[in-house]
Amino acid sequence: MEVRRPKQPLNVISFIVENKPGVLFRVTWLIRRRNFNIESISVGPTENPNHSRMTITLYGDEAVVEQVIKQLRKLIDVVKVSRLDPENTVIREMALVKVHVPDQETRADLDYYVRAFRGRIVDIAPNAAIVEVTGSPHKIDAFIELMRSFGIKELARTGATALQRSAKE
Amino acid sequence: MRLSGARALIKSLENEKVEVIFGIPGGAILPVYDALYDSSIRHILVRHEQCAAHAADGYARASGRIGVCMATSGPGATNLVTGIATAYMDSSPIVAITGQVARNMIGRDAFQEADIIGITTPITKYTFQLQSPEEVPRIVRQAFHIASEGRPGPVLIDFPVDVQRQEAEITLDPGMGSLERYKAVVDPHPLQVKRAAELLLDAEKPVILAGGGVILADASEELRSLAEYMMMPVAVTLMGKGAFPENHPLFLGRIGMHGSAAANKLITEADVILAVGTRFSDRSVGRLEEFGKESKIIHVDIDAAEIGKNVKPDIPIVADAKRALKAILEAVKALSRKLDRSAWIERIKQVKREIDGRISSGGGSRLSPKNVIKEIRRLLPANGIVTTGVGRNQMWAAIYFEAYHPRTFITSGGLGTMGFGFPASLGAKVAKPESVVVDIDGDGSFLMTERELATSIIAEIPVIVVIMNDGWLGMVKYWQDLFYGRKYCATCLKRGCPDFVKLAEAYGANAARPQSLEEFSKAFKEAMNSDRTTVIDVWISPDEPVLPFAPPGKPLTETIVDLREVRK
Numbered sequence: 006m007e008v009r010r011p012k013q014p015l016n017v018i019s020f021i022v023e024n025k026p027g028v029l030f031r032v033t034w035l036i037r038r039r040n041f042n043i044e045s046i047s048v049g050p051t052e053n054p055n056h057s058r059m060t061i062t063l064y065g066d067e068a069v070v071e072q073v074i075k076q077l078r079k080l081i082d083v084v085k086v087s088r089l090d091p092e093n094t095v096i097r098e099m100a101l102v103k104v105h106v107p108d109q110e111t112r113a114d115l116d117y118y119v120r121a122f123r124g125r126i127v128d129i130a131p132n133a134a135i136v137e138v139t140g141s142p143h144k145i146d147a148f149i150e151l152m153r154s155f156g157i158k159e160l161a162r163t164g165a166t167a168l169q170r171s172a173k174e
Numbered sequence: 175m176r177l178s179g180a181r182a183l184i185k186s187l188e189n190e191k192v193e194v195i196f197g198i199p200g201g202a203i204l205p206v207y208d209a210l211y212d213s214s215i216r217h218i219l220v221r222h223e224q225c226a227a228h229a230a231d232g233y234a235r236a237s238g239r240i241g242v243c244m245a246t247s248g249p250g251a252t253n254l255v256t257g258i259a260t261a262y263m264d265s266s267p268i269v270a271i272t273g274q275v276a277r278n279m280i281g282r283d284a285f286q287e288a289d290i291i292g293i294t295t296p297i298t299k300y301t302f303q304l305q306s307p308e309e310v311p312r313i314v315r316q317a318f319h320i321a322s323e324g325r326p327g328p329v330l331i332d333f334p335v336d337v338q339r340q341e342a343e344i345t346l347d348p349g350m351g352s353l354e355r356y357k358a359v360v361d362p363h364p365l366q367v368k369r370a371a372e373l374l375l376d377a378e379k380p381v382i383l384a385g386g387g388v389i390l391a392d393a394s395e396e397l398r399s400l401a402e403y404m405m406m407p408v409a410v411t412l413m414g415k416g417a418f419p420e421n422h423p424l425f426l427g428r429i430g431m432h433g434s435a436a437a438n439k440l441i442t443e444a445d446v447i448l449a450v451g452t453r454f455s456d457r458s459v460g461r462l463e464e465f466g467k468e469s470k471i472i473h474v475d476i477d478a479a480e481i482g483k484n485v486k487p488d489i490p491i492v493a494d495a496k497r498a499l500k501a502i503l504e505a506v507k508a509l510s511r512k513l514d515r516s517a518w519i520e521r522i523k524q525v526k527r528e529i530d531g532r533i534s535s536g537g538g539s540r541l542s543p544k545n546v547i548k549e550i551r552r553l554l555p556a557n558g559i560v561t562t563g564v565g566r567n568q569m570w571a572a573i574y575f576e577a578y579h580p581r582t583f584i585t586s587g588g589l590g591t592m593g594f595g596f597p598a599s600l601g602a603k604v605a606k607p608e609s610v611v612v613d614i615d616g617d618g619s620f621l622m623t624e625r626e627l628a629t630s631i632i633a634e635i636p637v638i639v640v641i642m643n644d645g646w647l648g649m650v651k652y653w654q655d656l657f658y659g660r661k662y663c664a665t666c667l668k669r670g671c672p673d674f675v676k677l678a679e680a681y682g683a684n685a686a687r688p689q690s691l692e693e694f695s696k697a698f699k700e701a702m703n704s705d706r707t708t709v710i711d712v713w714i715s716p717d718e719p720v721l722p723f724a725p726p727g728k729p730l731t732e733t734i735v736d737l738r739e740v741r742k
Contacts, residue, residue: 023352027291027301034296055352068482075479081300081320081356 013064017167020086024057028082041073045164060166089169096167099139105156106134122148179307180205180338184213186314192242194604196226200246203273205338218633221625223250225597227257230268232601235584240321241268247275248286258328259297263588267326269317276336290332299327307340312348324358325477358476362493362501370472370489371505377446379518380406386413387451387495389580396499405515409437411458413587416577430458432569435722436526438730450474451495454484464729474498540691543642546712547574553698558610559602563595563619565649567642569720571614593622599637610702617643627681630707638701639709644716678709687711
């Protein structure tokens with residue numbers, strides 16, 4: 006696995022949808038239908054039980070991002086679409102990384118890196134450990150790159166979720 | 175009121191003023207048919223569900239009202255698919271109702287179960303699956319609202335049979351619920367309108383390009399007023415055919431792959447293009463990157479996602495075409511500037527004379543597609559409606575049949591569905607019983623849906639089918655002629671082609687096989703006066719070209735009017 010460093014900026018589109026069956030299907034179908042190459046998609050409940058929030062991240066030029074937003078707005082179940090300004094947005098993603106830890110010395114190394122990234126070791130077995138780390142997608146990329154030296158056995162990323170910061174006085 | 179889900183559906187359809195449903199019953203929709211028995215809504219039994227959808231579509235296109243079709247679960251529902259996709263591509267408002275297996279059987283691969291929601295989500299504006307009888311009236315209201323709001327399109331309601339049977343206390347006027355928020359932006363942005371008006375006034379060689387959206391928005395009058403006030407020539411797309419009278423002095427022609435060569439040339443000379451209700455399809459504008467390169471483009475569309483999708487406009491206007499055209503006219507009048515378009519109008523006249531004179535139009539036979547279609551136009555009243563199949567017949571109809579009013583030329587433009595013409599003509603005739611409806615078809619297209627002759631006879635829906643019969647899949651053969659070295663793989667239909675006169679008579683329809691243009695006129699006049707469907711089988715040469723022709727992937731500037739230009 007190679008860490009991608011695309012030249013284009015990461016775009017974050019956050020949108021509120023009706024919380025009902027089939028909505029995720031409509032969104033993912035749309036992405037496939039229009040050939041949008043997205044980086045991640047995440048979905049979860051919001052403060053309003055009738056609504057869910059979905060977050061899509063993608064690298065792409067203005068025309069593509071604009072089409073994604075317009076096509077999303079056309080979906081009947083989509084209540085509101087916002088494009089988040091990356092400079093002014095809190096973007097977080099979580100990753101679980103299962104790494105190879107054959108001995109005490111390796112574990113000490115692992116511990117050092119995990120602390121540097123403010124992660125946590127959440128499971129330890131004789132030969133392996135699972136690390137949890139949270140942060141911006143770039144931070145996660147960097148962390149995963151470091152973990153490669155240990156040997157990654159399994160990896161799970163949630164995809165990014167995001168909220169725009171409130172305007173300051 | 176205590177009602178079953180099925181009765182609630184029929185009552186809700188009555189509330190929507192539905193007057194006709196095209197459909198075929200089956201096991202999983204029987205409770206609805208049982209309720210329909212006691213309703214004032216007319217049901218027209220078709221012979222294949224695809225035709226139910228096409229007929230509903232033809233009804234919608236001819237009338238502007240929402241067409242309704244119905245089928246049972248499984249194969250009934252999947253047979254609707256081509257018809258729904260056809261309506262979707264051409265933004266035609268229909269509501270399709272399908273039976274579904276009982277809820278406790280969904281997902282178990284039950285008999286006649288199909289995931290019709292999964293299948294039709296990509297080809298509808300929205301799909302519903304009813305979960306309780308109480309929600310039936312609200313969902314019907316929502317379905318009709320979605321089908322017609324903003325850019326129209328098909329909506330599907332999937333109705334599990336247990337919910338159809340289940341009784342409950344039902345409120346018949348429940349409002350729209352959370353869909354109150356689903357409203358299209360219809361009013362144009364005043365600043366963009368002002369910019370558009372200024373650009374049009376500054377233009378030396380402006381052209382209006384009218385698409386199907388002008389017809390859907392009922393904006394033909396506004397289009398005409400603006401064109402006449404500004405002395406701006408009007409081009410149309412295939413879907414926009416009828417939006418502007420083709421015998422009007424400002425009519426430039428139809429652009430596209432088989433559009434008028436003069437219109438294709440002149441639109442590329444325009445310095446400003448006011449495009450209204452068009453999505454710049456490849457068949458209309460040729461190579462996308464080349465179109466409008468030298469022009470400033472004002473794009474009016476009610477669907478914001480169409481703006482910038484294929485062609486990037488200089489001035490985007492998201493609005494209803496009727497309101498936008500009206501607003502632009504008012505803005506232009508307010509600026510009250512003097513216009514001199516005489517040079518541009520003169521140039522248009524000159525190009526039309528030059529190019530249109532050069533178009534070669536097939537062999538010497540008097541019973542040529544050109545002569546037959548021009549004769550149909552001559553005999554047909556101005557409000558007469560033409561539907562078409564797909565292929566050469568469709569393009570000849572588009573080239574030679576002049577449409578004078580919106581909703582009088584009905585064709586499958588986006589999906590290009592062979593077999594569309596005949597069932598669509600039945601739907602159009604049901605919507606407009608006072609109009610003569612003619613399906614200009616091909617032998618290949620007509621064979622795909624000819625069984626609806628039974629429907630037209632039994633349900634007494636008289637239309638005229640004119641078959642341009644050459645015994646080939648003629649358009650495909652044409653491409654094999656031009657681009658595939660005349661290797662006719664799988665395009666000849668001569669062997670096994672039925673005798674269309676006998677076929678029509680077997681269904682109880684009238685039929686004729688004219689040998690001359692005079693005989694054709696006589697047969698057509700008789701057909702117009704008959705209360706029975708007539709099939710007129712016109713034998714034409716398989717080598718009739720379709721010209722003009724802008725070959726696929728080429729810009730409109732490379733439109734040819736003589737086949738020798740391709741072959742060299």
